[in-house]
Amino acid sequence: MQRVGVFICWCGTNISSTVNIDEVVAAVKNMPGVVYSKDYQYMCSEVGQNLVKDAIKEHNLTRVVVAACSPRMHESTFRKAAKAAGLNPYLLEIANIREHCSWVHKDKKAATQKAISLTKAAVAKAILNQPLIPGEVGVEQRALVIGGGIAGIQTALDIADAGYEVDLVEKTPSIGGKMAQLDKTFPTLDCSACILTPKMVDASMHDKINIYSYSEVEEVNGFVGNFEVVIKQKARSIDMEKCTGCGICLAKCPAKTALSEFEEGLSKRAAIYTPFPQAVPNVPVIDRETCTKFRTGKCGVCAKVCPTGAIDYEQKDERLNQKYGAIIVTTGYDLINLDSFGEYQYADHPDVITGLEFERLVNAAGPTAGKLVRPSDKKKPKKVVFIQCVGSRDKSERGKSYCSKICCMYTAKHAMLLRDKYPDCEAYVFYIDVRTAGKGFEEFQRRAVENYGVNYIKGMVGKIFPTGDKLKVNGVDALSGEVLEIDADMVVLASATQAKPGASDVGRMLSISTDRDNFFTEAHPKLRPVETHCAGIYLAGACQGPKDIPETVAQASAAAAKAIGILSKSKLVNNPCVSQVDESVCSGCLACTKMCPYEAITEKMVEQKVHGKIRRRRVAEVNAALCQGCGGCTVTCRPGAIDLKGFSNKQILAEVDAICQ
């Protein structure tokens, strides 16, 4: 027989003004198992907690119920108190008589009855509570960063600086990401390469950071502190040890037919290439689809010219198994495909370009060596129209309902760069709204209007008609209602950002969720912005939602701090409210394994003595370190062989029974 102590909190007048405490105390005394009850004005205060502690010792309480505020508020407080008094903390239950009772009901009598009922349910549950002991697992003191853009670089540097090994996995041949493609950055107009390149070099030189470029994460298993990851290193066809990055092969390669990804297709590159001159690592890769040697077997020029013999046509993909304590996802974003925006002629007219293409066109290292000319005839434009929100804030099928966040600012930047280069060139910006929430952002945009004379037009462009060598832009000025027709030489589209196409696959691999737009979901939109629902996996940068560089970097450091928090521990404790299998009842149907969101349940064979005979049986087995305690498996289990500690079938049924009295 359990000895239950019940402690009823007044919460000042918060509870006591609506709930008649005396009546609750009186009713509690008659509840089965209750041997002690006490009310106090502030149970969570030190004095109140001492009441609990003292009573546990004095009255040999084996179970404790605190009727007070929400367990989300003070369950841990009281559990600590119980623990301090020598009682297993999980033998304590909370009855929520504030948020769920005194604060939502006016009728004192009804509220009092309900408080009694809720307390009774808590007592009924507590009697069935079992002492639980959180398990401990070791932590692999190494972090994995997936994605080598600015977010990934920053995260890796922060973690490495804290003294932990970091593996940075990048899909493309070089780290740097989207930021490497940018010319200048708002709102300071400092050169993107000038601030990024040193960080890339830092990362490559850091003795705690290992960069796996041209690699992908292929498989993730395990759990916080102990992730087991398979990294695929794609065959580069170059021996990274031997290559000096001299670049002769790049120049001599005869197959210069592929469109350069880095230059957004505005120029061609060789089959053997580094994406850009400052690439890290500065080791080329052979694009086997373009390479003549791989296509026809003939050529081999690069191998002939390589002074160190680094070219290796026989190289194969390699797989690397590594264990990590924490994972940070920094996979970044993409721009949407504009094929379905036919009215803007993007697919059909070379002088209609995206903002990212504009960045390359104005970049001194870009395809035009920084000379801003029309892609079609290489002439200097006289009139340039910028269109914002192409696909952003667009609820239709082809667009994205959200704001891409960065376009207002970079469009202002583009217009300023344009006017700076060619003061005689007119710049028009069509916008729905101009959003400049950020430090120095509003000032920056005003400068574009006031100092640079950029024409901002509130309204959308209906259609663009290529007429002769001009692009006739038809739009409406929404403020005046005037129909506008601008003969532009170039049109720059601020196309919407979107999650990487493979994001949902990555999410599935990592068991982290994605939202309806395939951006990864943070654990809480406000209070846990860099955590995911999967312990030990964190998010940074635009893979979680559209972001500019300062935000990305801030989040990257935040994610790093969270990861360091895990890595700095030698052991982690688990939530002990996990599922467990009664092997004697389990039929081995494994329905539970199919629904478990964490793949925490596996099968195993057991040998059981049944009526004197040894029977080998298949049963389910829960990995307590992986189980997060949702309890979904318990419902798939028809015979109830799998049950959730802390929320067992019997406990919940007891609560139902008690509530229905």
Place this chain on the structure above:
Amino acid sequence: MSVIANNAAVKNAQAFEPLIVAFCCNWCSYAGADLAGTSRLNYPANIKIIRVPCSCRVNANFVLRAFQRGADGVIIAGCHPGDCHYMTGNYYTRRRFSLLKNLLAYVGIEEARFKVDWISASEGNKFADVMNGVLEKVHKLGPNRKLRDSRWRR
């Protein structure tokens, strides 16, 4: 006459105090109920909440047990699909209880007596609305006798 009749009606209405058992997931709906409290919203005391980690923890047994023990209505509330703290738990809830709800209706349990809804941690208002809505309908239906164990005294 009419006054007396009215009084009797009022008395009857008062005599029926429905009991609604609500299973709320810890991360969204229970927190939503907490928010309803913090915001001092109002809903009747007839609704009593049982905390479960996830709506997918709710077993059909619990729902039927509540009816057996005299509940006049049962509610299951969880995170909105896609927002589950456990990623996918409530997708299973959705399937399980779509079928159970129809099955209960099929054997003659009035539909208004069993409600499943999605209430996020920020939807204190919705929590109160859903609770009030169910209660209002159950009140109209009157006490539930179906599935109820004749031996149980409430």
Place this chain on the structure above:
Amino acid sequence: MEKIKEEIRQIAREALTGKKVDIILAWEKGPLWYDSYPAFFTKEEEVDSLTWDSFCINNLSKYLLEETMADKKVGVFVKGCDALAFNQMMQDNRIRRDNVVVYGLPCPGMIDPDKVRAKRLNRGLTEVKQSGDELIFVTKDGEITVPAHEVYYDKCLYCHYPNPVVYDQLIGEKVAAETALDRSERFSQVEALEALSAEERFAYWDSQFSKCMRCFACRNVCPACSCERCTFDDDDLDILGKAREDSEDQFFHLIRAYHVVGRCIDCGECSRVCPQDIPLEKLNRKLIKDINALYGEYQAGLDPSTKAPLVTYQLEDADSFTAGEKGGKGT
């Protein structure tokens, strides 16, 4: 069927003498005309009493439970519906496939003795012979010929899978898979109930459930009920008492039906064995109908490698309870 019977016996003999299997699971004939029942053959000479006729309704897959069979090698004869059951038990990991040799029997349909009695064809009946689509009832006073579909079980008339969907060896020719009745009609009784008011529906089911004696025949015969220990037998959890109490009868039947959701192959055995004639198939079919409507057509037991509807989901699944209800019929 006579010819097939001889073939079955031959196969059984060979399998036993060749030590291909330790046990043959088939049927045997008892003293009454409808009396064909499951039988376990371990010796060649016993096989002479093996039978195959229009009364071999029993589903032998149910006997293949791992624990029942220990490590013995079993040869089992399965009809179309038995094969679905076999697959369902495979999906539930309850059969050790490599210990079983499955002999598939295309099934012409099975005779419902109640329909024979209702036609008063059982007087002095000694034997029933099959001849194409007709059945010949041999009595002491002569022979009566009846169209087969008039006396087959209702479930056979809706049967879409008379040919086993799984087998190691198929015996005889496959039969035509056309159903005698429109397959969608199998939900017509469910729809008729759905059309009633809540009160009428409750009254209907209450009077059905209150007949229940809790003998558990429906559960024990069910190929989807294969748990090591049924939750209803869990004394510790105690969700179902032993008293005759309407509430408990209702609880039992709702949970029984709910526990086979997405796993019920609609073989109708539960209804057949119910001593009180409770139409349990109307519960099962309601759930099948709703699964089909909400989550797409699903036939349990067709493919053991698929996930049952309740252990999977789609992001855009419909539900039956929010305002934007997308399907499934509540009432």
Place this chain on the structure above:
Amino acid sequence: MKKIAKDQLALLWEKIDQNYQLFLPIAKEKAVNFSTWKEGAEVDLDALRTVNSPKNIIFPQTETYLTFKKEGKKLGLEVVSRDEEYVVFGVRPCDVASFKLLDNVFLGEPVDKFYEENRQKGLIISQACLNPEETCFCNAFAINPESAPVGADVATWDLGDLLLWEAQSEKGKAFTEALSDLLEDVSEDDRKKLDEVKAGIKDKLEDLPLVHVAPEKIEGGLKEIFASEVWDELYQRCLGCGMCTYVCPTCHCYDLKDYNGNGCGERFRCWDSCMFSDFTMMAHGNPRTTQKERVRQRFMHKLVYYPNNYESYACVGCGRCTERCPVRLDIVKVIKKLGGERNEL
């Protein structure tokens, strides 16, 4: 001997119902069971065999012994007893015979007071079987389906439009007396007709397919039969449901359970089945761990243990298990397998 026209029966039910709880074979949702008569009930006197045997009336599936109520720290107890006298109409001779078998168990020392009260408060009206079914084998237990069975307070015969009525016991006579305004005396013709019908039944019985069942031909003592290899084969197809025991008029094992109904509750006795894996479950486990042992237990009890104690078989040949067993593991097959068959009549 009395008689009543069949179209007058409704009046008879009404009359009996005024003073007694009246049980009749009533069809509900396709199943005929003994249940209490209400006006408009679908009485089916032609049904030879109700699903549930009338055992359910004298030894109900659930019978509450006592109720308890918690008052503060005290517990109030109240013994429950059957409140009304009752009449069961239409009990077939085999089922009447089964009552005697139950009496042996419950009325022997120590007397089961609840059962005793049930029996005392009841009046049994039998109905002879003029059309035995193919699954009937009561003759194997020397039961005459056409007769007025011992143990019935009143015996009746259905002659088409007429129901013949003969009081057997003192209780039956008094009861008949009370109904005298509805019952009239039989004529010589009626008696003659009854004799003809009875004689006809003899022939029908000899034609029944299970007529060769003869449990007395089973050879061997308790230990031999227990150790017989027959059980190894017989049990195999048993699904372990409890249908045979629940439809059986002679099975009488029960369990005692409590229901906790929130500060109050009740203790009840309910049927149990030796086919269930939790039957006679004890702290150390179940004494019969496999289905073979359970099947053997059931039939050993019917054919060996019970006869050893009471000198009669615990089977009345009603044919319920023969008809209902999902896998046709009925007592006829067991008796035959044990050698209980005769070649000639």
